[in-house]
Amino acid sequence: MNLIDQVEQLFIQDKIDIFLGYKALDGHLLPHGFTRDRMEELKALQVSEGRYSLEKIATHLTEKHPDIRIGMIARECNLRTLNLLYTWKQLNPENIETINISCCPSPLKPHSDCSYLEPKQTGAYKKTHGIDFNADPDTFLDDFNNKNRFSRWMYEFNKCIKCYGCRNICPVCFCDECSLEHASLVEPGTLPVDVPIFHLIRATHMAGRCIDCGLCEDACPMDIPLRLLYRQVNAIVSDIFDYRPGNGTDQSPFTIIGEKTVLEPKPMDAQLEGEKEYGL
Amino acid sequence: MTIKRIRFMQELLTFFGLEGRLHLEWISSAEAQKYVQVVTDFTEKIRQMGPNPLKKIDAAVKGAI
Numbered sequence: 001m002n003l004i005d006q007v008e009q010l011f012i013q014d015k016i017d018i019f020l021g022y023k024a025l026d027g028h029l030l031p032h033g034f035t036r037d038r039m040e041e042l043k044a045l046q047v048s049e050g051r052y053s054l055e056k057i058a059t060h061l062t063e064k065h066p067d068i069r070i071g072m073i074a075r076e077c078n079l080r081t082l083n084l085l086y087t088w089k090q091l092n093p094e095n096i097e098t099i100n101i102s103c104c105p106s107p108l109k110p111h112s113d114c115s116y117l118e119p120k121q122t123g124a125y126k127k128t129h130g131i132d133f134n135a136d137p138d139t140f141l142d143d144f145n146n147k148n149r150f151s152r153w154m155y156e157f158n159k160c161i162k163c164y165g166c167r168n169i170c171p172v173c174f175c176d177e178c179s180l181e182h183a184s185l186v187e188p189g190t191l192p193v194d195v196p197i198f199h200l201i202r203a204t205h206m207a208g209r210c211i212d213c214g215l216c217e218d219a220c221p222m223d224i225p226l227r228l229l230y231r232q233v234n235a236i237v238s239d240i241f242d243y244r245p246g247n248g249t250d251q252s253p254f255t256i257i258g259e260k261t262v263l264e265p266k267p268m269d270a271q272l273e274g275e276k277e278y279g280l
Numbered sequence: 281m282t283i284k285r286i287r288f289m290q291e292l293l294t295f296f297g298l299e300g301r302l303h304l305e306w307i308s309s310a311e312a313q314k315y316v317q318v319v320t321d322f323t324e325k326i327r328q329m330g331p332n333p334l335k336k337i338d339a340a341v342k343g344a345i
Contacts, residue, residue, distance in 0.1 A: 137295070140295075141294070141295065146294075146297050146298070146299045146300075147297065147333075148297070149295065149296065149297035150296065150297025150298060150333055151297070152297070153296050153297055154297075154337065195337075196296060196334070200292065200296065203292060204288075204292065207288065207292075229295075232292075232295050233288075233292060236287075236288050236291045236292065237288065239291075240284050240287055240288060241284065254284075254285075254288065
């Protein structure tokens with residue numbers, strides 16, 4: 001059964017209220033919510049190399065309408081994210097239907113069928129002054145001394161234009177209050193960005209959270225090798241706490257602020273205003 | 281938990297290139313000698329490493345504005 005038929009079936013069997021996928025529009029594939037009222041749109045439903053955090057749309061929808069049943073295309077990275085969002089009570093697994101697509105690297109294909117189809121290219125200048133996208137955290141530590149690591153990360157961080165793209169695209173960024181908008185940590189509305197504090201705050205918050213989908217690195221207009229940084233923080237958490245995000249059903253034991261983090265995840269309560277606005 | 285948290289921070293700072301600038305030690309209020317020793321040793325260690333390279337960058341950025 002092809003994808004479109006599968007989605008149609010989900011609607012016919014009344015298993016979902018909305019299906020999140022990609023719709024072709026003027027040659028672009030954009031994330032789109034397909035509904036029963038507009039079944040004809042399903043013709044344009046596609047799977048693409050391009051990716052977007054559909055889970056993030058799902059979390060936002062659920063925030064407004066806690067009981068909404070959502071179907072979505074799920075790659076392996078999406079499935080890891082969904083699992084993590086379930087453990088943090090941002091989504092209810094009973095309300096989510098996925099149509100799974102296998103696309104991650106395997107022994108048969110070294111690269112994924114997504115924007116990581118090809119390994120990222122690192123230019124010569126970036127290689128000598130900055131950090132190779134494809135570097136491995138362990139080799140990076142072995143290859144460069146303390147001073148060298150510092151200057152390379154500073155070269156990368158200094159390029160930051162503080163667009164918040166990495167946070168906005170991140171499917172596992174769901175805190176109500178964001179440290180990156182706390183005036184005492186990151187001065188609001190000014191450039192250049194506070195380096196390295198901005199990036200180290202985010203790195204710390206990704207520890208035990210990041211499911212390594214690579215969307216942040218894709219989104220970054222300044223080519224900062226964020227994936228490498230978050231891979232390392234996750235490796236540290238895995239080392240110290242024996243925890244790997246997206247795998248189990250437990251929340252990460254690692255919190256940097258205290259036993260109880262002040263950055264509470266959003267509750268799944270209905271927001272009355274939102275209900276009125278959307279009339280669902 | 282603090283031991284683990286600090287170890288996380290130490291390893292993150294090492295990755296970033298600020299190795300050895302964060303130290304954690306358990307000292308009881310009855311261990312004055314140990315306290316003096318730890319603080320002296322760490323001060324000496326930091327002195328040998330020189331000032332934090334971030335300080336220079338901060339000053340340069342502030343100077344440029």
